[in-house]
Amino acid sequence: MTARFTGKVVLISGGGSGIGRAGALAFAREGATVVVAGRNADSLRKTVELIEAEGGRADAVTADVSSSQDVARLVTTTVERHGGLHIAFNNAGVLEAGPLADMDEAAWDHLIAVNLTGVFLSMKHQIAHMRANGGGVIVNTASNLGAHMRLPFLGAYAASKAAVSALSRAAARECIGQGIRINAISPGPIDTAMSLRPGESEDARTERMKEALPIGRIGTLAEAASAVLWLASPEAGFTVGHDLVIDGGATA
Numbered sequence: 001m002t003a004r005f006t007g008k009v010v011l012i013s014g015g016g017s018g019i020g021r022a023g024a025l026a027f028a029r030e031g032a033t034v035v036v037a038g039r040n041a042d043s044l045r046k047t048v049e050l051i052e053a054e055g056g057r058a059d060a061v062t063a064d065v066s067s068s069q070d071v072a073r074l075v076t077t078t079v080e081r082h083g084g085l086h087i088a089f090n091n092a093g094v095l096e097a098g099p100l101a102d103m104d105e106a107a108w109d110h111l112i113a114v115n116l117t118g119v120f121l122s123m124k125h126q127i128a129h130m131r132a133n134g135g136g137v138i139v140n141t142a143s144n145l146g147a148h149m150r151l152p153f154l155g156a157y158a159a160s161k162a163a164v165s166a167l168s169r170a171a172a173r174e175c176i177g178q179g180i181r182i183n184a185i186s187p188g189p190i191d192t193a194m195s196l197r198p199g200e201s202e203d204a205r206t207e208r209m210k211e212a213l214p215i216g217r218i219g220t221l222a223e224a225a226s227a228v229l230w231l232a233s234p235e236a237g238f239t240v241g242h243d244l245v246i247d248g249g250a251t252a
């Protein structure tokens with residue numbers, strides 16, 4: 001087994017499920033101490049248990065990424081408990097679907113607060129720490145829908161993710177001179193609850209993906225996580241401000 005992240009402390013938002021949990025397990029398998037953050041203490045605890053069952057090191061901190069206070073506490077707690085913060089995977093997100101004309105303004109505000117402001121606040125506090133402590137690496141989760149509107153009724157989500165891509169590029173240029181390397185991932189449909197339509201079964205989704213994606217199947221959690229680990233690793237040392245599309249050819 002390779003151990004690209006031995007001695008590194010990795011902070012992952014949305015680490016209690018889906019891509020965040022898969023990333024947490026993958027980083028821990030490669031030697032990192034992983035701090036998972038999110039709103040649901042039980043699901044975070046489950047991720048920690050899964051990592052510890054494999055002999056890895058993990059910790060959980062409950063935090064809402066749309067709260068500056070929570071995100072500041074998250075960074076401070078990570079550093080105090082584990083001695084540093086070397087890699088951040090800002091991955092928490094929510095999806096709202098529906099026609100824009102019918103979208104509740106509170107739902108819009110919530111989506112932007114989590115998906116966009118959450119990434120801004122996370123980077124703000126992480127960069128402040130990393131700048132003063134020898135640099136670091138940040139990977140943000142955007143979406144392939146940010147650049148290619150493949151589906152109807154996802155305008156708010158797509159807009160928030162396009163902004164995450166733009167913010168990641170801007171932050172990358174701003175911070176690389178200070179030793180902080182920033183990139184994004186833009187997944188297409190990945191095998192999590194988020195890619196299920198309301199009421200849709202996993203079998204129905206499998207059938208839909210055969211038609212919808214050139215590759216004919218949904219992306220796996222391992223395929224998403226391995227892209228994040230590569231961007232965070234020294235192998236990607238010259239990769240800055242990139243938005244890595246992982247979508248089975250959907251937007252090729």
Ligand code: NAD
Pocket residue numbers: 013014015016017018019020037038039040063064065066091092093094095114141142143144186187188189190191192193194195
């Ligand atoms: P998921 O719903 O399992 O993960 C989202 C996580 O974010 C959850 O753990 C949730 O608790 C957490 N979260 C939500 N609001 C939060 C808040 N305010 N503060 C802290 N944590 C919060 O789904 P996923 O598919 O693993 O999604 C992970 C990321 O990938 C999201 O940003 C999503 O938009 C993005 N994405 C997913 C897909 C896909 O098909 N699954 C495709 C493109 C992009």
